[in-house]
Amino acid sequence: MKKINIVFGSVYGSAQYVAETLEGALHDAGWQVQFWPSEQLAAFVPPEDELLLVVTSTTGDGDLPENIMPWFSMMKERAPYLPGLSYAVVALGDSSYNTFCGGGKQVDALLGELGAKRVGSRLEIDACETMEPETEALTWLKTWLPLAASVEP
Numbered sequence: 001m002k003k004i005n006i007v008f009g010s011v012y013g014s015a016q017y018v019a020e021t022l023e024g025a026l027h028d029a030g031w032q033v034q035f036w037p038s039e040q041l042a043a044f045v046p047p048e049d050e051l052l053l054v055v056t057s058t059t060g061d062g063d064l065p066e067n068i069m070p071w072f073s074m075m076k077e078r079a080p081y082l083p084g085l086s087y088a089v090v091a092l093g094d095s096s097y098n099t100f101c102g103g104g105k106q107v108d109a110l111l112g113e114l115g116a117k118r119v120g121s122r123l124e125i126d127a128c129e130t131m132e133p134e135t136e137a138l139t140w141l142k143t144w145l146p147l148a149a150s151v152e153p
């Protein structure tokens with residue numbers, strides 16, 4: 001059975017809801033899902049033989065939400081080399097900001113620097129375009145699942 005870790009960053013709850021929705025859908029699709037509560041995240045180095053899904057909104061001016069910052073900072077400082085890690089990023093933002101989806105882009109860039117490989121494209125969900133980010137995320141998941149299923153552990 002495929003294993004996946006879900007990490008989220010959220011200020012007002014939208015990204016958390018998207019992460020929880022994807023958790024349910026992945027579980028229904030037969031995946032073993034580990035959903036990481038923010039409090040337990042700071043020491044979590046993603047295992048390379050499991051997939052990683054990061055769902056995060058953007059706050060401030062292209063910044064990551066506070067609840068994912070301890071994890072992001074730890075990963076940046078420790079800089080584990082993770083060439084075997086496959087990951088995906090679902091970024092929530094608002095295209096009226098110049099720094100559209102800046103938080104998700106930061107996570108994507110960092111994981112790339114650590115040698116990890118993104119599976120499929122980064123999903124960017126625009127709050128200007130949709131009131132139901134979870135619906136967009138579920139549509140994305142349908143095309144992402146076959147790609148992820150073919151990743152070797």
Ligand SMILES: Cc1cc2nc3c(=O)[nH]c(=O)nc-3n(C[C@H](O)[C@H](O)[C@H](O)COP(=O)(O)O)c2cc1C
Pocket residue numbers: 009010011012013014015016057058059060061062063065092093094095097099100101102127
């Ligand atoms: C104070 C504030 C700052 C924001 N800054 C950005 C930004 O720099 N770039 C962006 O794409 N979206 C920005 N957003 C939009 C949020 O990322 C977007 O509304 C998202 O859906 C919120 O998700 P959350 O409820 O999980 O925090 C900002 C929203 C607020 C309220």
